[in-house]
Amino acid sequence: MPFPSRLLPLALVLASTAAQGAPDAGAIGASATTASSGLEPAFIDPSVRPGDDFFRHANGRWLATAEIPPDRGVWGVSGELEERLRLQTREILEAAARSNAAPGSLERKVGDFYASAMDEAATESKGLAPLKPALSRISALKTKADLATYLGEELRADVDAMDCTNFRTSRLFGLWVAPGLNAPAQSVPFLLQGGLGMPDREYYLSTDPTMVETRTKYRAHVEAVLTLAGIEDAAKRAGRIVDLETKMAQVHATRLESLEVKNANNPWPVTEWSRRAPGLDWARFFRSAGLSSQPVVFAWHPKATAGLSALVAHEPLESWKDWATYHVVDRRSVYLGRPFRDEAFAFYGRVLRGTTEQAPRWKRAQDWMNELVGEAVGRLFVERHFTPRAKAAASEMVKAIAAAFVRRIDALDWMAPSTKAEAKSKVQSLYVGVGYPDRWLDWSGLEIRRNDLVGNVDRAVLFHLRQQLALLGKPVDRTAWCMLPQVVDAVNLPMRNALSFPAGILQPPFFDLDAPAAVNYASIGGTIGHEISHSFDDQGSLFDSTGKLRNWWTKEDLVHFQASGAQLATQFDAYRPFPDLHVNGKQTLSENIADLAGLAAAHDAWIGTLGGAPAPVVKGFSGDQQFFLAFAQSWRTKFREPLLRQVLVSDGHAPDPYRAQTVRNLDAWYPAFDVMPGQTLYLEPKERVRVW
Numbered sequence: 001m002p003f004p005s006r007l008l009p010l011a012l013v014l015a016s017t018a019a020q021g022a023p024d025a026g027a028i029g030a031s032a033t034t035a036s037s038g039l040e041p042a043f044i045d046p047s048v049r050p051g052d053d054f055f056r057h058a059n060g061r062w063l064a065t066a067e068i069p070p071d072r073g074v075w076g077v078s079g080e081l082e083e084r085l086r087l088q089t090r091e092i093l094e095a096a097a098r099s100n101a102a103p104g105s106l107e108r109k110v111g112d113f114y115a116s117a118m119d120e121a122a123t124e125s126k127g128l129a130p131l132k133p134a135l136s137r138i139s140a141l142k143t144k145a146d147l148a149t150y151l152g153e154e155l156r157a158d159v160d161a162m163d164c165t166n167f168r169t170s171r172l173f174g175l176w177v178a179p180g181l182n183a184p185a186q187s188v189p190f191l192l193q194g195g196l197g198m199p200d201r202e203y204y205l206s207t208d209p210t211m212v213e214t215r216t217k218y219r220a221h222v223e224a225v226l227t228l229a230g231i232e233d234a235a236k237r238a239g240r241i242v243d244l245e246t247k248m249a250q251v252h253a254t255r256l257e258s259l260e261v262k263n264a265n266n267p268w269p270v271t272e273w274s275r276r277a278p279g280l281d282w283a284r285f286f287r288s289a290g291l292s293s294q295p296v297v298f299a300w301h302p303k304a305t306a307g308l309s310a311l312v313a314h315e316p317l318e319s320w321k322d323w324a325t326y327h328v329v330d331r332r333s334v335y336l337g338r339p340f341r342d343e344a345f346a347f348y349g350r351v352l353r354g355t356t357e358q359a360p361r362w363k364r365a366q367d368w369m370n371e372l373v374g375e376a377v378g379r380l381f382v383e384r385h386f387t388p389r390a391k392a393a394a395s396e397m398v399k400a401i402a403a404a405f406v407r408r409i410d411a412l413d414w415m416a417p418s419t420k421a422e423a424k425s426k427v428q429s430l431y432v433g434v435g436y437p438d439r440w441l442d443w444s445g446l447e448i449r450r451n452d453l454v455g456n457v458d459r460a461v462l463f464h465l466r467q468q469l470a471l472l473g474k475p476v477d478r479t480a481w482c483m484l485p486q487v488v489d490a491v492n493l494p495m496r497n498a499l500s501f502p503a504g505i506l507q508p509p510f511f512d513l514d515a516p517a518a519v520n521y522a523s524i525g526g527t528i529g530h531e532i533s534h535s536f537d538d539q540g541s542l543f544d545s546t547g548k549l550r551n552w553w554t555k556e557d558l559v560h561f562q563a564s565g566a567q568l569a570t571q572f573d574a575y576r577p578f579p580d581l582h583v584n585g586k587q588t589l590s591e592n593i594a595d596l597a598g599l600a601a602a603h604d605a606w607i608g609t610l611g612g613a614p615a616p617v618v619k620g621f622s623g624d625q626q627f628f629l630a631f632a633q634s635w636r637t638k639f640r641e642p643l644l645r646q647v648l649v650s651d652g653h654a655p656d657p658y659r660a661q662t663v664r665n666l667d668a669w670y671p672a673f674d675v676m677p678g679q680t681l682y683l684e685p686k687e688r689v690r691v692w
C-alpha cells in the first residue's frame with residue numbers, strides 16, 4: 001500500500017478529521033481541483049543537485065511554497081487527488097440525498113445515510129441519548145462471566161492483519177475473516193489483539209519525551225470524555241482506564257511482531273482457548289460473538305491473547321466497566337454533539353496528528369460513509385468517474401509490468417530453478433482487480449434511517465460483522481476486495497494471490513490517458529510493480545501461488561534475498577528526519593523492497609513499450625529523466641511533525657520523501673542526472689541493492 005495518508009488506521013483518520021469548527025464551504029484550495037499531467041517542471045529546484053537529494057531536486061520549489069491545509073497532517077500529490085475525489089463524491093452524495101430514490105435502493109440508503117450524517121442539529125438535540133442503551137448494558141455487568149459475554153457481543157470485524165493492514169481496535173479483540181493460512185480455499189476467523197485507545201503499545205511504554213507528553217494528554221482526554229458523559233469521579237476513573245490500557249500495552253505484540261505471519265499460524269480449537277489463554281471465559285465470549293460453532297479460531301497474537309485474557313481475570317471488574325464505558329463514548333464522540341466532537345479533535349487531531357483545524361462536516365460525513373458503507377458509495381463513484389477505456393489501458397499496463405517481472409525473474413543469476421518456477425507461476429496465476437470488484441456487495445440487509453446517525457453507524461458496523469461471519473467455512477472468493485474503489489491506494493492480497501488497483505488511484509496525475517508513457521509507467525507503473533513485488537517479498541514469499549503459507553524458496557535463495565534486504569534496511573536506517581528519530585529500515589523493509597522492485601520492473605516495461613526506438617524528448621527531458629522525475633514527483637509530500645513522527649514509529653512504510661530516493665539503486669538513474677561519486681546519494685555499483 002503506497003500512500004501514508006491512507007495507511008493510518010481509518011479510525012484514526014476519522015477521529016482526526018472529527019469535530020467541527022470550520023465553515024462547510026470554501027475549504028478546498030485551487031490545487032485540489034486541477035490535475036497536473038504527472039511531470040511538473042515548475043516544481044523542480046535546480047539548485048539542489050539530483051545526486052545529493054533527488055526528492056528535493058524534483059520537488060524543491062513546490063516544497064518551498066506548498067502549505068499543508070489546516071485539516072490535514074500531511075499534504076502532497078495523493079492529498080490533492082483525494083481532495084478532487086472528495087468533490088466528485090460530494091456531488092454524488094448530495095444528489096443521492098436529494099433524489100428521493102425508491103426505498104431500499106442503493107442510492108436511497110446512501111442518500112439517507114448522508115442526510116443523517118449532515119444533520120448536525122439532530123446530533124445536538126439528541127445529546128447522549130443514542131448511547132443510553134450501550135451505557136446501561138455496561139452498568140448491568142455484575143460478574144466476570146457477564147463481562148465475557150459483553151466482550152464477545154462487542155467483537156467487530158474491524159482489523160485486518162495482511163490485506164488492508166490494520167492492527168488497531170479499541171475493542172479487547174478484533175475479528176479478521178480471511179483465507180486459512182494452511183488451507184486457503186476456505187475462510188476462517190482470526191482474533192487479533194486490541195483494547196488500546198492510542199495507536200500502538202509504544203505510545204504507552206516509550207520513554208521518549210514526546211510520547212510521555214502524549215500519554216499525559218491522553219489521560220486528560222479520557223477524563224474529559226468521561227466528564228462530558230456525566231460520569232462521576234472522572235479523574236480517578238481516567239487513571240484506572242489508562243493504567244489498564246498500559247497493562248494491555250505491556251502484553252501487546254510490537255508492530256514488527258504483528259507482521260510475523262509465522263507467529264500467527266495458531267489454529268486453536270475453540271474448546272482449547274480456555275486452556276491456552278486462561279482468564280477470560282472463552283465459551284461465553286465465543287457464544288455471544290457468534291463464533292462458538294467454529295471448529296477453530298486462529299490466534300494471530302498468541303502471547304498477547306493469553307496476556308489480555310489473564311488481565312480479564314486479574315483486573316477488577318470496575319476497571320473493565322470504566323474502560324468499556326469510556327470507549328463506548330469515545331468511539332462515537334465524532335457522531336455526537338459539539339463538545340464531544342471538539343474533544344475528539346483536540347486529542348486525535350491536534351495531539352496525535354498535529355492538525356490545526358477540523359475538517360468541514362461534509363468531509364467528515366464522507367469519511368464516515370467510506371468507513372461504514374464505502375463500497376456502496378464506490379459503486380456510485382465508478383459509474384461516473386471510471387471509464388471502460390481507462391480500465392482497459394490500466395489492465396494493459398498491469399500485463400506489461402507483470403511480464404517484465406517474469407523476465408527479471410528469468411534473468412536472476414542467484415535464484416534456483418525450482419524457486420524461479422514457483423515465482424513465475426505466482427505472477428501468472430495472479431488475479432488482478434482493476435478499478436472495482438467484479439461482484440458488488442448486497443446491502444439489502446442494512447437498515448438506514450434518515451434521522452438516526454449513531455444508529456446507522458452501529459447498524460453498519462454490525463452489518464459488516466454479520467457479513468464477515470457469514471463467509472466462515474465457505475469457499476474463498478479470490479476476486480473479493482478489502483479496499484474501496486474510490487480510494488487513492490492499491491493493495492496486494494497474499495492469501496488470495498490477488499492485487500487490487502482502485503479507480504481512485506487510476507486518475508491523473510498517477511495515471512493519465514494523455515500523459516507520456518514514461519510518466520505513467522514511473523508513477524502508476526511504479527505502484528503496479530510495487531504491488532506485484534509484494535508477492536515475492538519477505539511476506540509474500542511465505543505464500544505459494546495458491547495462497548497457502550508454505551516456504552517455496554530454497555535455503556540459499558532465502559539467504560541471498562535476506563542479505564539484499566539487510567543491505568536495503570541499512571540504507572533506510574541512515575535517513576534521519578529528526579536527530580532523535582530515524583527511518584526504521586527493518587520495519588519498512590517489505591515496502592522498500594516493493595518500491596525498488598516495482599520501480600525496476602516498471603522501468604523495464606516502459607523500455608519495452610519503446611520497441612527499441614529512443615524515447616521522445618518531452619518538455620526538454622530525456623526519457624529516463626521523465627521517468628525518474630515523474631517517480632520522485634509522485635512522492636511529492638509535506639508532513640506536519642507529529643504525523644511524521646507517528647509514521648516513523650508505527651507505519652510499515654518509509655515517509656514519502658525517502659521512498660523517492662529509491663532511484664539511487666537503479667543504474668539508469670546515474671547517467672540520466674550525471675550523478676557522481678562524492679554526492680550524497682551516490683552508491684558504488686556494488687552497493688546498489690538489486691533484489692529482483
Ligand SMILES: [Zn+2]
Nearest residue numbers: 001002591594
Ligand atoms: Zn506496499
